[in-house]
Amino acid sequence: MAELLSQIQSPADLHKLSDAQLAAVAQEIRDELVKVLSIRSAHFASNLGVVELCLALHLTYDFAKDRLIWDTGHQIYPHKLITGRHKTFRSIRTKGGLMGFPNPAESPYDLFMTGHAGSSVSTISGLKAGDDLLGRTDRHAVAVIGDGAFPSGIVFEAFNNIAGLKQNALVVLNDNEMSICPRTGGMAHYLDHCRATGLYQGSKRTLNQILNQIPLVGEAARTSLESLRDGLKAVFKNGMLFEEMGFRYFGPVDGHDLAGLRKILKLLKTQTGPVLLHVLTTKGHGVPQAAEDPVTFHSPPVFEEVGPERRIVAMKKGGAKAYTDVVSAAIHAAMAADPKVAVLTAAMCQGNKLEKVRADYPTRFFDTGICESHAVAFAAGMAKAGAKPIVDIYSTFLQRSFDQIFQEVALQNLPVVFTLDRAGLAGPDGPTHHGVFDVPYMRLFPNMTMMAPGDELDVEPMLRFALAHNGPISIRYPKANLDRLDRTGDPAPIELGKAEVIDWGEDGCFVALGTMTATCVAAAKRLHADGIHMGVINARFVKPLDRETILRAVELLPLVVTVEEGTLEGGFGSAVLEAANAAGLDARNVLRKGIPDKFIEHGDRAELLADIGLDVDGLVAAVRKYREECADRDSLSGYAVG
Numbered sequence: 243m244a245e246l247l248s249q250i251q252s253p254a255d256l257h258k259l260s261d262a263q264l265a266a267v268a269q270e271i272r273d274e275l276v277k278v279l280s281i282r283s284a285h286f287a288s289n290l291g292v293v294e295l296c297l298a299l300h301l302t303y304d305f306a307k308d309r310l311i312w313d314t315g316h317q318i319y320p321h322k323l324i325t326g327r328h329k330t331f332r333s334i335r336t337k338g339g340l341m342g343f344p345n346p347a348e349s350p351y352d353l354f355m356t357g358h359a360g361s362s363v364s365t366i367s368g369l370k371a372g373d374d375l376l377g378r379t380d381r382h383a384v385a386v387i388g389d390g391a392f393p394s395g396i397v398f399e400a401f402n403n404i405a406g407l408k409q410n411a412l413v414v415l416n417d418n419e420m421s422i423c424p425r426t427g428g429m430a431h432y433l434d435h436c437r438a439t440g441l442y443q444g445s446k447r448t449l450n451q452i453l454n455q456i457p458l459v460g461e462a463a464r465t466s467l468e469s470l471r472d473g474l475k476a477v478f479k480n481g482m483l484f485e486e487m488g489f490r491y492f493g494p495v496d497g498h499d500l501a502g503l504r505k506i507l508k509l510l511k512t513q514t515g516p517v518l519l520h521v522l523t524t525k526g527h528g529v530p531q532a533a534e535d536p537v538t539f540h541s542p543p544v545f546e547e548v549g550p551e552r553r554i555v556a557m558k559k560g561g562a563k564a565y566t567d568v569v570s571a572a573i574h575a576a577m578a579a580d581p582k583v584a585v586l587t588a589a590m591c592q593g594n595k596l597e598k599v600r601a602d603y604p605t606r607f608f609d610t611g612i613c614e615s616h617a618v619a620f621a622a623g624m625a626k627a628g629a630k631p632i633v634d635i636y637s638t639f640l641q642r643s644f645d646q647i648f649q650e651v652a653l654q655n656l657p658v659v660f661t662l663d664r665a666g667l668a669g670p671d672g673p674t675h676h677g678v679f680d681v682p683y684m685r686l687f688p689n690m691t692m693m694a695p696g697d698e699l700d701v702e703p704m705l706r707f708a709l710a711h712n713g714p715i716s717i718r719y720p721k722a723n724l725d726r727l728d729r730t731g732d733p734a735p736i737e738l739g740k741a742e743v744i745d746w747g748e749d750g751c752f753v754a755l756g757t758m759t760a761t762c763v764a765a766a767k768r769l770h771a772d773g774i775h776m777g778v779i780n781a782r783f784v785k786p787l788d789r790e791t792i793l794r795a796v797e798l799l800p801l802v803v804t805v806e807e808g809t810l811e812g813g814f815g816s817a818v819l820e821a822a823n824a825a826g827l828d829a830r831n832v833l834r835k836g837i838p839d840k841f842i843e844h845g846d847r848a849e850l851l852a853d854i855g856l857d858v859d860g861l862v863a864a865v866r867k868y869r870e871e872c873a874d875r876d877s878l879s880g881y882a883v884g
């Protein structure tokens with residue numbers, strides 16, 4: 243059969259295809275996913291699982307007009323492939339290429355740029371309300387949400403609202419029994435129960451078996467679907483939880499049976515009021531290894547060899563050790579040493595490399611699910627009870643807990659430790675995942691102490707320090723391989739609000755936050771070769787700042803360059819300027835390097851850092867430029883400014 247996928251310019255083209263051709267398209271989509279993974283790491287198993295669901299939705303609705311939101315958005319690949327992006331698909335997750343998440347700049351079929359889980363039901367509700375207000379009552383609104391994202395508190399806020407408003411909205415629950423790791427909690431049990439009891443009363447038939455007896459088109463289809471609709475509620479006893487809230491629950495249905503899905507969606511399109519369709523899929527469907535091990539295949543390494551029938555013969559081996567590795571090892575060691583220490587993850591056990599902690603200390607390991615705000619309030623409760631909780635979380639996802647950090651933790655001055663992973667540019671995941679705002683949003687709050695390790699040797703002592711500290715405290719580190727600073731002697735011990743001076747230089751000084759220290763050391767070395775002597779300070783603390791050391795540099799040196807892998811707006815450099823101002827210093831010799839006030843695109847982390855001058859070349863160039871400009875100004879006015 244000729245290749246079909248490449249001929250699909252828009253979802254309208256799907257309507258020209260027979261059932262057999264649509265089945266072939268589904269296979270071609272899976273083949274394309276395997277091809278992309280043979281070039282670079284990307285989200286995989288979730289995409290394999292939604293192929294038929296994606297086709298069925300686009301065959302039932304017209305999303306050029308109707309509204310569709312894929313919750314989180316990591317399962318958007320099949321949707322991209324059939325909405326005019328097949329030709330550019332292999333550029334996905336590269337700089338300048340397609341984004342690995344929905345992106346309205348790429349296509350009108352992507353309504354919101356997302357990557358954080360849980361908001362889809364709220365946004366379709368808002369879209370529906372806005373459309374109704376503006377007289378666009380002809381538009382259907384559909385959210386597709388996974389069972390991992392489903393227990394997020396915001397989903398229930400949206401359900402409550404939609405049911406109250408009696409909105410015509412369809413929520414498709416894609417239940418594949420997995421988050422990134424196996425899903426946890428009471429909702430998981432409830433969905434398992436629905437799965438187990440999804441049989442037509444009095445017989446052993448599933449909803450799909452009934453649907454499959456109904457033709458897809460024609461008068462017979464219409465009358466059968468109508469009678470089925472009337473009968474369904476009486477015969478399926480599932481989903482009472484949602485029914486009692488005001489949603490009509492349908493399912494569970496087989497999410498890989500394209501014909502069955504099309505029939506039920508056709509039926510649901512005629513429903514009024516809020517509807518929940520419970521769809522069962524297999525994460526990794528179509529690649530047996532991915533279906534067997536969806537954790538590894540959520541976002542696997544590059545496939546080096548693929549055999550017949552999409553059998554993955556070899557994958558790229560793991561690379562160098564990363565900060566996440568030493569942090570998780572330090573957490574493990576702290577838990578071994580002190581039975582009061584506990585760790586919390588919001589569904590990121592794998593990303594945070596906490597599997598060994600989970601296995602060895604199951605009673606002190608808490609996976610709250612994708613519920614970051616709950617996790618922080620939960621940690622506050624644990625701390626109040628006398629335990630020592632570590633909230634191990636990605637910087638970007640902690641944004642969801644802003645108010646709990648304020649009220650439950652900082653305001654109570656409770657000893658909660660935050661280990662902020664992926665604090666910096668996250669690379670190919672892009673703007674939704676870059677962890678570049680935590681410095682400003684954490685430093686706002688009184689009582690908060692904030693640290694960042696200058697290299698791998700700082701990590702374990704910092705965690706020990708944090709666990710002994712009597713108040714909220716955070717440690718931020720990026721998604722990066724480990725650095726080891728070239729010190730003369732051992733690292734200085736961690737002391738509250740004390741920076742570590744790596745080197746002094748009479749021409750100026752880099753004051754580096756976290757892993758930017760190694761980049762600054764390399765830049766200083768390069769400048770030294772040109773006779774420019776720049777020192778390097780490993781700041782270690784954002785709050786409290788080492789005023790004594792840093793302000794001495796501001797006072798005495800011709801140039802101080804603050805360097806951080808975080809936004810410049812209210813960031814570490816701003817903290818230095820504020821401190822200098824409070825001390826009455828003229829801080830025009832302070833140059834701030836960090837993330838500019840714009841959203842940074844997706845791409846390779848090193849490439850993105852270089853683009854904004856946060857690499858060795860960029861820092862060297864910044865120092866040279868500053869010195870040249872000062873020299874020019876000196877000759878004009880005799881006055882050097884920053």
Ligand SMILES: Cc1ncc(C[n+]2csc(CCOP(=O)(O)OP(=O)(O)O)c2C)c(N)n1
Nearest residue numbers: 288357358359388389390391420421422589
């Ligand atoms: C707020 C937030 N927290 C955590 C994540 C990380 N994350 C991305 S996908 C995912 C699992 C989602 O599970 P599910 O919704 O069931 O989708 P599936 O991968 O099973 O298709 C998690 C935890 C995120 N994207 N957003």
Ligand SMILES: CC(=O)[C@@H](O)[C@H](O)COP(=O)(O)O
Nearest residue numbers: 314316357541593664671721
């Ligand atoms: C979709 C999502 O949010 C996660 O899958 C995320 O992409 C994981 O990032 P890491 O690969 O850095 O763990």
Ligand SMILES: [Mg+2]
Nearest residue numbers: 388389390420
């Ligand atoms: Mg899932």
